[in-house]
Amino acid sequence: MRYEVRLSGSGGQGLILIGIILAEAAGIYDGKNVVQTQSYGPEARGGASKSEVIISDETIYYPKATRLDLLLSMTQKSCDEYYLDLKKDGILIVDSSLVHQVPTNQAYQIPFTRLAKEKLGKVFVANIIAIGAIAEISGVVKESSLTEAVLKRVPPWSAELNKEALRIGMGEGKKAVAKVKRSGL
Amino acid sequence: MRYEVRLSGSGGQGLILIGIILAEAAGIYDGKNVVQTQSYGPEARGGASKSEVIISDETIYYPKATRLDLLLSMTQKSCDEYYLDLKKDGILIVDSSLVHQVPTNQAYQIPFTRLAKEKLGKVFVANIIAIGAIAEISGVVKESSLTEAVLKRVPPWSAELNKEALRIGMGEGKKAVAKVKRSGL
Numbered sequence: 001m002r003y004e005v006r007l008s009g010s011g012g013q014g015l016i017l018i019g020i021i022l023a024e025a026a027g028i029y030d031g032k033n034v035v036q037t038q039s040y041g042p043e044a045r046g047g048a049s050k051s052e053v054i055i056s057d058e059t060i061y062y063p064k065a066t067r068l069d070l071l072l073s074m075t076q077k078s079c080d081e082y083y084l085d086l087k088k089d090g091i092l093i094v095d096s097s098l099v100h101q102v103p104t105n106q107a108y109q110i111p112f113t114r115l116a117k118e119k120l121g122k123v124f125v126a127n128i129i130a131i132g133a134i135a136e137i138s139g140v141v142k143e144s145s146l147t148e149a150v151l152k153r154v155p156p157w158s159a160e161l162n163k164e165a166l167r168i169g170m171g172e173g174k175k176a177v178a179k180v181k182r183s184g185l
Numbered sequence: 186m187r188y189e190v191r192l193s194g195s196g197g198q199g200l201i202l203i204g205i206i207l208a209e210a211a212g213i214y215d216g217k218n219v220v221q222t223q224s225y226g227p228e229a230r231g232g233a234s235k236s237e238v239i240i241s242d243e244t245i246y247y248p249k250a251t252r253l254d255l256l257l258s259m260t261q262k263s264c265d266e267y268y269l270d271l272k273k274d275g276i277l278i279v280d281s282s283l284v285h286q287v288p289t290n291q292a293y294q295i296p297f298t299r300l301a302k303e304k305l306g307k308v309f310v311a312n313i314i315a316i317g318a319i320a321e322i323s324g325v326v327k328e329s330s331l332t333e334a335v336l337k338r339v340p341p342w343s344a345e346l347n348k349e350a351l352r353i354g355m356g357e358g359k360k361a362v363a364k365v366k367r368s369g370l
Contacts, residue, residue, distance in 0.1 A: 020201060020223065027225025034226070037248060038205065040212025040219040063222060063248055155340075 001057045003140050004065040007130075008050040008082050009074030009095075014127035019051030021131060021149045022141060026055045029145030035063040048078065055140055070138050072130055073099055074112065091137060095126065108137055108176045115168055125165040128154075132169020137177055143170065186242045188325050189250040192315075193235040193267050194259030194280075199312035204236030206334045207316060207326060211240045214330035220248040233263065240325055255323050257315055258284055259297065276322060280311065293322055293361045300353055310350040313339075317354020322362055328355065 005022065007015040019036050027034035037052045052065040068086045073079035074095040083103045086092060094102055096109035110133055116126035128150060135146045147166060154162045190207065192200040204221050212219035222237045237250040253271045258264035259280040268288045271277060279287055281294035295318055301311035313335060320331045332351060339347045 016205060023223060023225055024229075028229045031227060031230070032225075034224070036223045036225075038208060038221045039245075039248075040208055040217075040221075041244075042216060044209075044213045045216070059226075060224075063224075 001055075002060070003055045003069045003138075004067065005053040005055070005070045005072075005134070005138075005140070006050055006065055006068050006082060006085070007052070007072045007074075008048075008078035009072075009098075010078070011044075011047045011049045013049065013074050014124065015049050015051045015072075015074070017153065018127045018131040019053050021146070021153050022053045022134070023055075024152065025135075025141045025145040025149035026053070029148050030142055032057060033060050035060050037063060037065075048081075050078065050082070070134065070140075072134060074126070074130070075099065076101060079103065093130070093134060093137065095130065106180075108133070108173075108180070110172045110176060112169075115172065116165065119168055120161060120165060122161060125161060128162050128165035129169035129172070132166040133173035133176065134169075136170045136173025186240075187245070188240045188254045188323075189252065190238040190240070190255045190257075190319070190323075190325070191235055191250055191253050191267060191270070192237070192257045192259075193233075193263035194257075194283075195263070196229075196232045196234045198234065198259050199309065200234050200236045200257075200259070202338065203312045203316040204238050206331070206338050207238045207319070208240075209337065210320075210326045210330040210334035211238070214333050215327055217242060218245050220245050222248060222250075235263065235267070255319065255325075257319060259311070259315070260284065261286060264288065278315070278319060278322060280315065291365075293318070293358075293365070295357045295361060297354075300357065301350065304353055305346060305350060307346060310346060313347050313350035314354035314357070317351040318358035318361065319354075321355045321358025 023034045023036035026032045033056045035054045068090050070091045071086050072093045076099050079099050092107040095112040097111035097114040112126040112130045117123050135141050208219045208221035211217045218241045220239045253275050255276045256271050257278045261284050264284045277292040280297040282296035282299035297311040297315045302308050320326050
C-alpha cells in the first residue's frame, strides 16, 4: 500500500499545516511510514501552495508524489494545474465555494470555505474541515488519530473550534460518500 | 549548487517550523528551488523529530537528503544518530545546553535552549535562535529573507520576541564563525 495525497491551493489557506497534521496522524498515531513535503520554486511567489503526504506500510524510497491517489484543490488554478496528476481512479476533492469549473463529474464538491464562514464564523478553519472530509472519504487515516494530531498542532485556545471544524468535515465527507454511492459513480 | 540541511532533535522543539521557515526564506524570498520534508515512521512515537531542507539553483530531482551539508542537533540522541550522514566538510551545529558529547572538535556549539531561557525567558524560541545562527554560519539564506519568513509564520503577538530571538541567533552565529576562524579550523 502506497497512498499519495496532494493538498493544493494558495498561500494562507493552511495547506502545509493540514499536510503535517495528516502526516502525524498516519505516521505517529497509526504507525505508518509517512513522508510529508513542501516544494517551493519561482511559482511560490505567485502565492501558490502545495503540500504532499505519502503514506505507506513499507519504507518509502521515492518521496515525491507522481501519481496521486487523492487531490484536494482549494483554488481553481490548483485544480486546473494538478488534475492530470491524479490516477485514473484517484479522488478529486474541491472547495466548491472557490472552484467552479470542475474537470470531472466524479469529484467530491464541498464548500469548505463557506462552511467555515457560515457555521463557525472563521474562514481560517476551512483547512481543518477539509482534512476531516479527506479522512472520511479516503479512509486513509483513523478518525481518532486525526483528532489527536489536530489537537497537538493547533493553539490550545482554539481546540474546541478545531474539533467542531473536524466534526463538520467528517459529516460532510460521510454525506458526500453516501451521495456518490446512491448515484452509482 | 545543492545544499542539504537536516534539523534534528525531539518533538516539541519546533524543528518542523524552522524547516518551513528556512524553506520559505530560500524558496519564496531568495527565489531558489527548495524541497522541505518531514519523515515519520515507528521511531517518531519515541519523540524523535527531524526536518530536512534541500536548497538548489537547479530543479531538485531527488528530494531526500543523503549527504548533509549542515546538521543541527538539539538532542544527544539525534547528534549520535545523524552525525555520520554529514559530508566530510559538512557543518555540525549542536545545542550545547543539551548535547554534551560532541563527536568532533570542529562543531559549532551554541547553547540555544539556555540562551532562550536566560535572555528571553521563553524556552520555545530556542528554535528561532538556532535558525538565526544557521543562516549566519552557512550563508545559505539572506538575513532579510529569513526575517520576513519568520514573521510570516509566527503569531503576530510574538513578532518582537521572535525578532529578538533571530538577532541573538545571528549574533551567536557571527561569534562562532569568528572563533573558528581564529582557531584556524
